[in-house]
Amino acid sequence: MTPKIENFLARHGPETPCLVVDLEAVAENYRRLGRALPLARIHYAVKANPAPQILATLAGLGSSFDAASVSEIDDCLAASAPPENISFGNTIKKQTDIAHAFRRGVRLFAFDSDEELWKLAAAAPASRVYCRILTASEGADWPLSRKFGCQLDMARDLMIRAGDLGLEPYGVSFHVGSQQTDSDQWRIAIGRTALVFSDLAEAGIKLGMINLGGGFPVRYRRDIPAFEHYAEAIMQAMIRHFGNDPPEMIVEPGRCIAAEAGIIETEVVLVSRKSYDKKEPRWIYLDVGRFGGLAETMNESIEYPIRTPHNGGEKGPVVLAGPTCDGADILYEKAAYSLPLDLKAGDRVRLLAAGAYTTTYATAGFNGFGLLREYYI
Numbered sequence: 001m002t003p004k005i006e007n008f009l010a011r012h013g014p015e016t017p018c019l020v021v022d023l024e025a026v027a028e029n030y031r032r033l034g035r036a037l038p039l040a041r042i043h044y045a046v047k048a049n050p051a052p053q054i055l056a057t058l059a060g061l062g063s064s065f066d067a068a069s070v071s072e073i074d075d076c077l078a079a080s081a082p083p084e085n086i087s088f089g090n091t092i093k094k095q096t097d098i099a100h101a102f103r104r105g106v107r108l109f110a111f112d113s114d115e116e117l118w119k120l121a122a123a124a125p126a127s128r129v130y131c132r133i134l135t136a137s138e139g140a141d142w143p144l145s146r147k148f149g150c151q152l153d154m155a156r157d158l159m160i161r162a163g164d165l166g167l168e169p170y171g172v173s174f175h176v177g178s179q180q181t182d183s184d185q186w187r188i189a190i191g192r193t194a195l196v197f198s199d200l201a202e203a204g205i206k207l208g209m210i211n212l213g214g215g216f217p218v219r220y221r222r223d224i225p226a227f228e229h230y231a232e233a234i235m236q237a238m239i240r241h242f243g244n245d246p247p248e249m250i251v252e253p254g255r256c257i258a259a260e261a262g263i264i265e266t267e268v269v270l271v272s273r274k275s276y277d278k279k280e281p282r283w284i285y286l287d288v289g290r291f292g293g294l295a296e297t298m299n300e301s302i303e304y305p306i307r308t309p310h311n312g313g314e315k316g317p318v319v320l321a322g323p324t325c326d327g328a329d330i331l332y333e334k335a336a337y338s339l340p341l342d343l344k345a346g347d348r349v350r351l352l353a354a355g356a357y358t359t360t361y362a363t364a365g366f367n368g369f370g371l372l373r374e375y376y377i
Contacts, residue, residue, distance in 0.1 A: 001263055001307065001352055008377050009265060016267040016348060017288035018373035021049070021355045023057050025261035030061055033216075033253055036231035040249040043087055045214050046072040048254025048356040049262075053376035055079035058257070066214075066252040070097045073106060083107070089173075089211075089252065091116060091132055091148050098123040110173060110211075112150045117158055121165035128170035129162050130211055131155045133196065135174040135189045139182030141217075141301050149174065152192060156199045163205060171209030171247065172196050178255060178357075179302065180215035181224050183233035190234070194241035209248040210238075216256040218353055221303040221335075227256060255356045262355025264288060264304075264372070268347045269323055281317040284339060286349070289322010289329040293372045294351075295361035297331040304351040310340035324367040 002022045009020065033042060043066040044058050050072055055065070056079040064085040067073045076086050083105025088098070091112040098109065102124040109124055111117050112132040120129055133155050137143030150158070159169040172193045176185040190210070197207050212234060217224050238246045270285040288294060296302035315338040322329040343349075362371050 001350065002261075004377060005263055008375065014265070014373060014375060016265050016373075017286075017292060018375060019262055019264050019293070019354065019359055020375045020377065021051070021054070021258070021262035023053060023261070023376055026054055026057055026257060026355075027061060029257045029261060030058055030063060032227065033251070033256065036228050037234065037249070037251060039235075039246070040212070040251045043089070043250055043252045044257055045089075045252045045254030046076065047360060049258040049359060050075055051359070051374060051376055052079060054258060055081070059085075064250075066254075067101075067106075070100045073101050073104060077104060087211075087250070093119070095119040095123050102127065108170070111158070112148060112155075114158065114161070117162055117165065117167075121162075121167055125166055126168065128168045128209075129159075130171035130173050130209060131158050131162075131169075131196075132173045132175070132211075133189075133192060135176055135192070136185070137177030137180070139177070139180055139185055141177075141179035141181070143177045152196055152199075155196050156203070159196075159200055159205060159207075160203055169200070169205055169207065171207050171211055171250075173211030173213060173250075175213035175252075176215045178215055179217045179220075181217050183225070183230050185215075186212065186230065186234050187237040190237040190241055197242075197247070207247060209250060210246075211250040211252065214252040214254050214256075216251075216253050218256055218259045218356075220353055221305055257356075259353045259356035262353075262358075264293070264351040264354040264358060265348055266351065268343060268345050268349060270345055271343060281319050284318045284320050284343065285323060286320065286331075287323050287369075288351075288372065289324055290331060291324055291326065291329060291363045291366045292322060292369055293358040293362040294322070294331055296357050300332055300335045302357075303332070303335050304354055306337065306339065307350045307352060308340055308343055309347055309349075310342040313340040313342050315339055316341050323369060326367070 043064040059081040065076045066089040068090040087108040134149035162169040174189045266288045320331040
């Protein structure tokens with residue numbers, strides 16, 4: 001919660017639920033990342049929050065962008081990002097979308113399979129391509145599973161084939177999982193990537209780039225090391241495996257740029273109990289839920305800090321849920337949240353560090369509930 005957001009809410013009292021993002025905080029998070037990893041080129045992960053105001057702020061600072069769709073590419077271009085500063089980082093793309101990106105000037109594409117490679121050769125000839133390898137997401141609060149990436153031996157063969165098809169085999173990428181709190185996962189992944197570099201060098205292909213992905217964590221309910229801790233681990237691993245002549249480095253932060261720059265203000269709709277047993281937790285229903293932007297509460301993975309107007313008073317255990325008629329719309333039942341006993345319907349509460357992966361996850365009108373209102377200040 002920045003003073004700028006605090007003042008905005010006090011002055012305007014916007015209708016809830018709403019997201020309020022401090023663009024100065026977005027800019028400072030970008031600059032801090034650049035100071036910690038000065039040798040890396042920052043490609044903001046647009047999917048975290050694609051608001052035009054955020055894209056324009058970052059483009060003005062010289063940021064590059066990681067786009068997952070042609071819509072995101074068009075949004076970046078509309079925010080005055082040069083096409084050479086955009087990578088099409090999704091490994092699952094329609095050939096027509098590849099062609100659209102190529103027509104608009106994008107020349108850097110991700111892939112992880114033979115069929116995707118053939119599509120790129122047909123629709124984006126002579127472009128730079130990078131292959132994503134499988135990486136474990138151990139330690140991540142929001143793992144990315146096995147949906148993306150391939151084994152190291154396949155990555156080697158695919159990169160050789162890329163050259164044969166007239167593409168430029170440019171680099172290797174990985175992603176250690178979103179909200180990754182274990183710095184060793186970057187060390188391990190960089191070591192695995194170095195094996196692909198070595199194998200391809202033996203085959204006569206000198207790669208020019210390593211894409212370190214995103215995953216850099218932010219502080220929610222539990223303390224984590226400062227970002228500089230992860231940057232140091234990355235640079236130590238890069239020096240160990242690549243010496244004093246490392247390839248170009250790309251990072252794809254989303255959460256650590258946008259999350260702590262924004263908060264969601266929501267209204268308590270109902271406080272109830274399920275029995276007369278006072279030991280049982282109260283149920284707190286908010287006017288925003290899993291389908292309204294809080295999808296990352298699935299499996300109670302991301303635990304947003306909560307601030308209420310009664311902070312400092314006596315507290316008791318609660319279950320937190322959203323407003324819809326879907327039984328899956330429960331945010332936290334096992335995460336041991338405790339909120340003030342004075343909390344009542346009509347009170348406004350704030351979910352902190354909510355600037356990333358909220359508006360983009362919201363459904364359009366499920367149960368007739370509208371989308372999150374957005375304010376960028």
